[in-house]
Amino acid sequence: MGGGRPTSAAPSSRPFAIELKGISKSFGPVQANKDINIAVPKGTIHGIIGENGAGKSTLMSILYGFYKADAGEIFVNGNLTAIPDSQSAIRAGIGMVFQHFKLVQNFTVLENVVLGAEDGALLRPSLAKARKSLQDLAQEYELDVDPDALVEDLSVGHQQRVEILKALYRQAEILILDEPTGVLTPAEADHLFRILKGLRDQGKTVILITHKLREIMEATDNVSVMRRGTMVGTVKTAQTSPEELAELMVGRKVLLEVEKKPAHPGKVVLSVQDLRVKDEIGVERLKGVSFEIRAGEILGIAGVAGNGQSELLAALGGIQRAAGTVTMNGAVLPLVGADANGRARREAGIGHVPEDRQTLGLIMDFTAWENVAFGYHNEPKYQKNSLLMDNDAIRADTEKKMATFDVRPPIPTLAAKNFSGGNQQKIVVAREIESDPDLLLIGQPTRGVDIGAIEFIHKQIVALRDAGKAILLVSVELDEIMSLSDRIAVMFDGRIMGFRDPETTNERELGLLMAGVSGDAA
Amino acid sequence: MTKLPTWADVVLVPLISLALAAIISAFVLLGIGQSPTEAFWVMVDGALGSAYGWGYTLYYATSFIFTGLAVTVAFHGSLFNIGGEGQAQLGGLGVALVCLALPWPHWTMALPAAMVGAALFGAAWAAIPALLQAKRGSHIVITTIMFNYIASALLIYLLVNVLRPAGQMDPATANFPPGTHLPTLNEIPILNLIFTKKVPANISLFVALICCWLVWLLMWRTRLGYEIRAFGKSEKAATYAGISSFKIIMIAMLISGALSGLMAINNVMGESGRLVQNASEGAGFIGIAVALMGRNHPLGVLLAAILFGFLYQGGAELGLWTTIPIELRTVVQGLVILFTGALDQMVRMMLGVFFRPRPQARAA
Numbered sequence: 077m078g079g080g081r082p083t084s085a086a087p088s089s090r091p092f093a094i095e096l097k098g099i100s101k102s103f104g105p106v107q108a109n110k111d112i113n114i115a116v117p118k119g120t121i122h123g124i125i126g127e128n129g130a131g132k133s134t135l136m137s138i139l140y141g142f143y144k145a146d147a148g149e150i151f152v153n154g155n156l157t158a159i160p161d162s163q164s165a166i167r168a169g170i171g172m173v174f175q176h177f178k179l180v181q182n183f184t185v186l187e188n189v190v191l192g193a194e195d196g197a198l199l200r201p202s203l204a205k206a207r208k209s210l211q212d213l214a215q216e217y218e219l220d221v222d223p224d225a226l227v228e229d230l231s232v233g234h235q236q237r238v239e240i241l242k243a244l245y246r247q248a249e250i251l252i253l254d255e256p257t258g259v260l261t262p263a264e265a266d267h268l269f270r271i272l273k274g275l276r277d278q279g280k281t282v283i284l285i286t287h288k289l290r291e292i293m294e295a296t297d298n299v300s301v302m303r304r305g306t307m308v309g310t311v312k313t314a315q316t317s318p319e320e321l322a323e324l325m326v327g328r329k330v331l332l333e334v335e336k337k338p339a340h341p342g343k344v345v346l347s348v349q350d351l352r353v354k355d356e357i358g359v360e361r362l363k364g365v366s367f368e369i370r371a372g373e374i375l376g377i378a379g380v381a382g383n384g385q386s387e388l389l390a391a392l393g394g395i396q397r398a399a400g401t402v403t404m405n406g407a408v409l410p411l412v413g414a415d416a417n418g419r420a421r422r423e424a425g426i427g428h429v430p431e432d433r434q435t436l437g438l439i440m441d442f443t444a445w446e447n448v449a450f451g452y453h454n455e456p457k458y459q460k461n462s463l464l465m466d467n468d469a470i471r472a473d474t475e476k477k478m479a480t481f482d483v484r485p486p487i488p489t490l491a492a493k494n495f496s497g498g499n500q501q502k503i504v505v506a507r508e509i510e511s512d513p514d515l516l517l518i519g520q521p522t523r524g525v526d527i528g529a530i531e532f533i534h535k536q537i538v539a540l541r542d543a544g545k546a547i548l549l550v551s552v553e554l555d556e557i558m559s560l561s562d563r564i565a566v567m568f569d570g571r572i573m574g575f576r577d578p579e580t581t582n583e584r585e586l587g588l589l590m591a592g593v594s595g596d597a598a
Numbered sequence: 599m600t601k602l603p604t605w606a607d608v609v610l611v612p613l614i615s616l617a618l619a620a621i622i623s624a625f626v627l628l629g630i631g632q633s634p635t636e637a638f639w640v641m642v643d644g645a646l647g648s649a650y651g652w653g654y655t656l657y658y659a660t661s662f663i664f665t666g667l668a669v670t671v672a673f674h675g676s677l678f679n680i681g682g683e684g685q686a687q688l689g690g691l692g693v694a695l696v697c698l699a700l701p702w703p704h705w706t707m708a709l710p711a712a713m714v715g716a717a718l719f720g721a722a723w724a725a726i727p728a729l730l731q732a733k734r735g736s737h738i739v740i741t742t743i744m745f746n747y748i749a750s751a752l753l754i755y756l757l758v759n760v761l762r763p764a765g766q767m768d769p770a771t772a773n774f775p776p777g778t779h780l781p782t783l784n785e786i787p788i789l790n791l792i793f794t795k796k797v798p799a800n801i802s803l804f805v806a807l808i809c810c811w812l813v814w815l816l817m818w819r820t821r822l823g824y825e826i827r828a829f830g831k832s833e834k835a836a837t838y839a840g841i842s843s844f845k846i847i848m849i850a851m852l853i854s855g856a857l858s859g860l861m862a863i864n865n866v867m868g869e870s871g872r873l874v875q876n877a878s879e880g881a882g883f884i885g886i887a888v889a890l891m892g893r894n895h896p897l898g899v900l901l902a903a904i905l906f907g908f909l910y911q912g913g914a915e916l917g918l919w920t921t922i923p924i925e926l927r928t929v930v931q932g933l934v935i936l937f938t939g940a941l942d943q944m945v946r947m948m949l950g951v952f953f954r955p956r957p958q959a960r961a962a
Binding site for chain 2: 111158393394395414417418419420422428430435437438439440441442446449450451453454461463464465467
């Protein structure tokens with residue numbers, strides 16, 4: 077299909093729910109949206125896909141009245157509509173569910189739904205009315221939430237439902253969801269898609285913004301692809317493939333499968349015996365975990381988030397106190413006391429790409445070069461003399477790493493927060509891999525990372541394995557675990573439920589282990 | 599909000615904040631029936647119009663540089679050290695004990711010893727709140743404020759009961775031996791060509807300037823400064839990097855306390871030549887405003903310290919030459935702190951309007 081062709085994928089007998097014509101928006105020198113045209117037919121689920129920074133969120137912010145477009149027109153149900161603020165968007169029947177929920181944590185569901193849409197000075201009539209309509213909505217769309225529960229007590233998936241209910245309560249006919257599954261478990265995501273399909277079948281229009289191909293294929297009717305601020309094209313989902321979409325998004329062919337040769341495991345690098353971790357309030361999160369990793373091997377830890385994987389990484393990375401025996405290259409590592417810290421672990425040859433790069437792996441206000449030295453700032457190569465650091469050497473090293481790992485933009489003096497998620501992750505991965513560790517701990521290597529960067533990071537992990545290093549990979553993305561690992565351990569409730577060979581196992585078997593249904597009681 | 603270019607952020611925002619503070623001050627003066635222009639010129643003339651005025655302005659500025667740097671160092675470690683006042687008072691005690699201990703032959707020997715005394719006592723006073731924060735999580739803001747009161751009470755007790763020479767009426771130490779007298783600017787060769795009359799600004803000014811440079815070096819060129827800043831930006835990330843929070847809290851606060859304490863070489867040793875009650879005169883608190891306005895950078899601290907030196911000296915001149923009440927100096931200072939510290943985000947937002955990129959011409 078040709079790039080930039082105008083969008084009309086569905087028969088347009090009905091008026092479009094949303095039609096954007098010639099939308100442009102720039103922030104200083106950066107043109108976030110360039111002459112965007114898009115038409116969303118009524119009663120469909122319309123996906124908008126693109127890499128981080130492609131301009132999806134900007135476009136939706138314009139539609140929701142957060143930004144004013146520099147040029148262009150918005151039509152809602154065929155009528156030219158000005159949307160100067162979100163109030164106007166709501167009046168036009170547009171509702172938005174943000175990636176980060178905007179809920180009052182210590183209010184009940186009912187209070188959150190009513191908030192800002194109260195009928196009069198007295199609360200009681202509004203609440204009663206809302207309770208009635210919540211019941212109706214719950215029946216209609218599988219949107220069950222206890223109206224009297226406090227939001228802070230709800231799971232993330234339920235909080236998201238509250239956001240959807242808020243929009244529906246405000247009579248939204250068009251619902252925009254921005255990266256809705258980023259925080260959901262696979263089961264919660266499935267449920268969300270069922271809800272969205274229910275909404276569509278009732279005649280509502282849903283716009284789904286995501287960078288995950290699988291969700292587009294699973295949930296949408298049409299999909300529009302954005303790349304670097306432009307609309308590359310709109311297609312019917314049924315007539316496209318993940319490969320084609322990926323190519324449209326990135327602008328070149330992308331390998332969705334990881335290419336790797338068989339592993340040649342060597343000697344045991346890391347041996348973990350009966351590792352236990354308690355959290356601050358004394359609850360045991362890691363309940364006796366034992367495994368070994370050999371040189372030239374990737375051990376993948378599968379599991380639903382919150383089953384002890386984070387604690388495992390934190391204990392091995394020296395961030396959290398633990399009990400048990402951990403041997404690295406034959407030497408026992410201290411698990412408590414002053415010697416159990418991140419610096420000592422690095423000196424023992426352990427690199428660590430933490431799960432949460434924005435709060436652990438990087439200091440967002442620091443420049444890229446300051447972050448490249450982070451954790452390695454005591455290394456002799458970064459010192460000018462016994463007193464002063466050699467900032468020039470660090471900057472030069474940063475330029476080199478940025479070139480090797482294709483960090484964009486390659487500006488060492490740019491603050492970490494100004495890089496996209498994928499490039500932030502590349503900075504962390506570059507720092508940890510180039511420190512030449514014997515063991516690399518790597519958590520959620522591609523969370524919030526766009527496709528092009530995922531491919532690159534996966535290649536780097538495999539290359540490190542082929543160089544004879546041991547790798548502990550923790551990920552909640554089952555695909556990632558299946559395609560990268562040489563061995564898979566499944567964690568549930570702080571224990572390893574069993575080890576599997578990725579060649580012989582399947583998602584169903586792993587899924588059962590992840591749910592704690594069956595296991596080898598390891 | 600539009601992001602401002604660096605020059606606007608660093609130069610324009612403080613200047614506009616100052617202008618706003620000046621305008622409001624002018625209205626306050628009008629309100630009490632005084633002439634703002636007259637007051638302004640009295641302040642400018644008295645503080646900046648002569649070498650003599652500068653001699654006072656720089657004297658105050660010297661103290662503010664020390665306390666401003668103290669707040670800066672702690673702040674980079676996300677520790678809000680409100681205890682500069684108490685640490686400066688204890689620094690004065692350290693200076694007094696050193697100066698009275700020996701019949702010092704010459705200031706070149708007395709000054710280094712007094713600096714050590716001042717820094718040690720200031721650091722020791724910061725050490726207890728730091729330890730409470732690092733070990734027990736007691737909030738440093740609360741404990742340092744409490745330590746200001748304790749310091750003040752302790753000094754009154756010592757001055758009245760221990761250090762006061764027999765037969766002396768006022769609560770103060772004896773005069774320091776002549777060998778501890780620090781050269782004032784009018785006593786330093788070459789500078790005495792400019793400063794012809796006796797001024798209180800003294801050689802400590804140069805110590806303060808060196809401290810500015812050292813703090814810059816510490817924060818942006820050493821591993822310790824890197825660790826302090828990393829810890830200050832993200833305590834969690836610092837743990838990941840293996841940076842000990844205990845070590846950073848202690849060291850940052852000890853350096854901060856030492857810098858506050860060092861202020862005493864200016865006022866106690868350089869100016870009064872003995873330790874009196876409440877010698878620091880609120881300079882510890884002004885340091886917070888100085889650091890805030892100076893954006894926690896030594897160069898900014900230097901400039902902000904001179905501004906506050908001007909306000910102090912100019913305010914004193916107001917009291918001398920006009921009928922404007924001396925309390926008004928506090929009002930003006932308060933407004934400056936309000937606009938440069940608390941409201942500078944407002945100024946930035948207003949400026950943002952002018953720096954917003956122009957909308958592109960409508961595409962046809």
